[in-house]
Amino acid sequence: MNDYELRKFVAPEFVFGYGAAGLAGRHARNLGASRCLVVSDHGVAAAGHTETVLATLREEGIACATFLGVSENPRDTEVMQGSELFRAEGCDAIVAVGGGSPMDCAKGIGIMVANGGHILDYEGVDAIPKPMPPLVCVPTTAGSSADVSQFAIIRDTPRRVKIAIVSKANVPDVALVDPLPTLTKPRDLTAATGLDALTHAVEAYASNAHSPVTDMFALEAIRGIGVALFDVLDNLHDRDARARMALGSMNAGLAFSNAILGAVHALSHSLGGMLDLPHGECNALLLPFVARRNFTAAPQRYRKVAEALGVADALSAPDDEVRDALFARLSDMRRRAGFDKGLAQYGVTREQLAELARMALEDPCLSTNPAPLGARELEELYAEAF
């Protein structure tokens, strides 16, 4: 594979930095909003972030309707409810405030409002015919990076699967990446979202669709997150450490949105869809096993990952040593972040593994995994993480 093959890089207009969230009103206005649907969730609202954004919107003379009915893994039904609210309220723009869930739900609402039908109709890649109304994302977690990505992951409740809606039309118009709202994140959420961001960066870097531009963001993200995550976990009130995490997460987002992901996400989406398990924790659990499995398919890529994470002699040691060292480092980071459960402890049974694997095989993220993996390999990976 050559670095100079055709590659596209899609990113939203974004503002990064302290106070970026306060620009929501201005940008919404510039995008022509007169009546916004603000999509958020109860946790974010309780932390006061939703109200902060609403105030900036009102300041610009923009009327607002608020939709807080979003679960951790946003559901098709919630998307439908939100889009009905959008229509009923006569909205003409969407502002998402929160983590991956409200942002993905907001994207779903946008798709529905513009295209009608059912949200599940738009599953897959580039399957959205009409662009959505203006979407401004104000992330309050450093992890999902839905605010910069072309991904929207929605849970198909009847089928109990997570579907991926991947489209350039999903890229928000503006992302306002403000480290300050992340200060209120509790420790568990900080750890889970941080490891999610790390997974994004690693999978993007190892992806068979990586490019020089995505590599830049991915490596920078791995390096930054590797240090910042633990600085933050040491002191949850460390503003600059939070900012480094927010930056790392954003870099990872820019990388994976364009280089796409790999098997970790395929397996994780399957778990989230079928068992409604927390996305970040699943990624953290699966990342070491997938990296070990993929290593031989892209040794140079994983050596760089290992190097970025501070593994000694990562570029010079033999493959298997580096592979094992990387596995150990990733497992260690997960433990240090406070996660040590296996799949069984999350309530998964061995009987479910084959079905989980079968569903993971359908996930579009698998197509950019550096190693081609079949259902059996995917089941083996689940087994390893059991």
Place this chain on the structure above:
Amino acid sequence: MPKRSDELREKLIGLGQGSTRKSYYPELRERIQQLELFRALLESAGDGVLLLAADTLMVLDANGAACRFAGLPWEALTGRPLAAAFPELAGWKPHLTGLTERPPQDGPRDRAWPLADVLHATPPPSGPPPVGGEERRLIRQPAPGADLWLELALKRHDIGGTPYVSCIARDVSERLRAEEELRESERKYRALFEAANDAIFLIRDGLVRDANRRACELFGRPMDQLTSMAPRDLSPPVQPLGGPSPQQEGMRIAKALAGEPQFFEWTHLRADGTPFDCEISLSRFTLRGEPWLIAIIRDVTEQKKLREIMVQTEKMMSVGGVAAGMAHEINNPLSAIAQSAQNLQRRLAPGVRDNEAAALMSGVDLERVQHYFELRGLAKLVTNIREACGRAAEIVRHMLDFARRSDAERAECDLAALLDRAVELAENDYDLKKRHDFRNIRIVREYAPGTPPAECAATEIEQVLFNLLKNASQAISQKVYPEGEAPRIILRVGVQRGAPGMPGGADGVVGIGDGRADADYVRIEVEDNGPGIDERTRVRVFEPFFTTKPPGEGTGLGLSVSYFIISRNHGGHILVESQPGQWCRFTVLLPAARRAA
């Protein structure tokens, strides 16, 4: 660092107020709003608006009014051919679709809607279908209640390379109804206008612009002649009531135009130049902002004549009363004179015992006295007294007749036969024969067939008619006839419906009796072509003792007696008209006999 540079830097690094990457969304939203506004306008339009595919005439979109006209919801109206919604269009292919070579053929249509025909006159196409060309059509659309009349205007458009036809459907039912009502109203008022018994002129800018049938009759002119004339052209130069016609007319018109309705008497001229009297009511009305005058012209000739008859009757009745009273008073002394004169003669006569005895006692010889009387002509004087008394008694008898109803036998008489008998009497009358050469007068009879009889006393009427003939022949004898004209009397018998006072004469209304029982009068006219009489004479002609003859030629009672015979004894009328120097006409109207139904 100055503030301005800060702002510039902010903007450059994308943190300015307006620093958001370009988006079509606001612009699009505005356009969408415009479209929605446009749609709302379209929906609020009273006209139906339809968008059609040019090739198939399939309805692609329609507004609320169009749905209403079609009687279909939007979902049913769209996606189907236009003819499915408007059945009258079945099989029609407007040429602007490019599908036909011929203009649309129309089926039979209700003639009550003439506008339809105008609208159907679509020019035939030439060459390729015209872009932007328009086609119109009026259709009748069934609807609950009353059918709708829709005027369709189809126009071709090419939008984004696709041909479309727009169709605007306008509900013209109301308009057509209003037009029809207007026409009806126009018909109604035209009928009123034409049926009026008065002549009516509509005048603008001093000229007659419209006139009714009666006006044409009255003026004896056709419509097109009247409508280019001014009222002054229909008047004599000078009005008998004073002032030159144009000046009087100008004054009346100016006042009427100023909003002061005028009512006045006027004399107009018929086409043949004969004047007639009328009453004119002149008032203003406004038509399309322009001042018009309406002149209602009532011919009062008949009315005037009626008035004259009434005045005459009243005068005659009073004169008659006076005359009869006088006659009655005169009668007694007159009788005494006559009686005395008779006694005088008798007491002078010889061979009468009392006379002989008185003479003997007086020592007078009667024979000698007689002789003296002879010598002095006294006997003749006494005879004269007696004769004069007789004449006076005759006059008194006539005068008494004025006030006395005749008790002569009444019977249904054929007036033509009576008239003929009167002519026969006149022909055999010694006086007429000798002095007036009656046999040299040509008698022209114009008897209308089927004239009903009148109930009358035959001898009285005969006397009246004889009087009239005698008058006529006496008048004729007063005139020196020019070359080519000969004495003649025209006798007419006919009927008259309606009040007396209608103009008579050969071209008058002497109706042809048709045997119908509804004639009001039997009309007899005696017209001579003698010297005629002037107006002053005319109004007095029936007065007792009024005469134009030299003294001794007549008593002046003939026409008076005739008058009372006709008017009082028979409830009829006797009238006289004359054109001095030309003719004189007496008209007798007798109530026609009412036949038992």
